[in-house]
Amino acid sequence: EAGVAQSPRYKIIEKRQSVAFWCNPISGHATLYWYQQILGQGPKLLIQFQNNGVVDDSQLPKDRFSAERLKGVDSTLKIQPAKLEDSAVYLCASRTSTDTQYFGPGTRLTVL
Amino acid sequence: DQQVKQNSPSLSVQEGRISILNCDYTNSMFDYFLWYKKYPAEGPTFLISISSIKDKNEDGRFTVFLNKSAKHLSLHIVPSQPGDSAVYFCAALGRYSGAGSYQLTFGKGTKLSVIP
Numbered sequence: 243e244a245g246v247a248q249s250p251r252y253k254i255i256e257k258r259q260s261v262a263f264w265c266n267p268i269s270g271h272a273t274l275y276w277y278q279q280i281l282g283q284g285p286k287l288l289i290q291f292q293n294n295g296v297v298d299d300s301q302l303p304k305d306r307f308s309a310e311r312l313k314g315v316d317s318t319l320k321i322q323p324a325k326l327e328d329s330a331v332y333l334c335a336s337r338t339s340t341d342t343q344y345f346g347p348g349t350r351l352t353v354l
Numbered sequence: 355d356q357q358v359k360q361n362s363p364s365l366s367v368q369e370g371r372i373s374i375l376n377c378d379y380t381n382s383m384f385d386y387f388l389w390y391k392k393y394p395a396e397g398p399t400f401l402i403s404i405s406s407i408k409d410k411n412e413d414g415r416f417t418v419f420l421n422k423s424a425k426h427l428s429l430h431i432v433p434s435q436p437g438d439s440a441v442y443f444c445a446a447l448g449r450y451s452g453a454g455s456y457q458l459t460f461g462k463g464t465k466l467s468v469i470p
Contacts, residue, residue: 282462284358284443284460285398285443286460287457298457335397341388341403343458345398345400347396348397
């Protein structure tokens, strides 16, 4: 079974630029999550989707972050404009009806 | 307010000995706990979990113990192997005040080094 796929793996941008990350969850996983992991911290939930609907985006900085999952499969997370403090690893995870979330390799974003 | 705490940033253990990683939580609404292992440049990998109705779960060399009254859980690895060297994250699942959904909250992680 293929795991959660993410791209790109690394991205370097300047502040105020825009960036987008892509995630393809494990086939059949209805629930998809985006997490932000700052160096030295555990992952922090940004947004949760159930199929193509948003379940929880209470911790998403909506003035600059947006995410979508149009067909209930792939998802994109966008930051516009980026700030220095957005430098982090962005992790995508998915799960079925069980409680275990499976994570992708992450995208390491560096904002200069 | 850190609801899941891993107070040891790092731990070194000799190969073949037992590794014990600890985790404390503050919110009694958490009802499911997971341990994830993370290698550099990779995402967290699920290792083992335990429901709040149990006090022990074992999977091969890995055992997780839960003490609900103390709000404490621990991961035991025995015997430890060099390939176990990684960062271990404790995570708790639950719905709590301020959260919009039933969600996973992570600790900051403990870096385990197993010395050959």
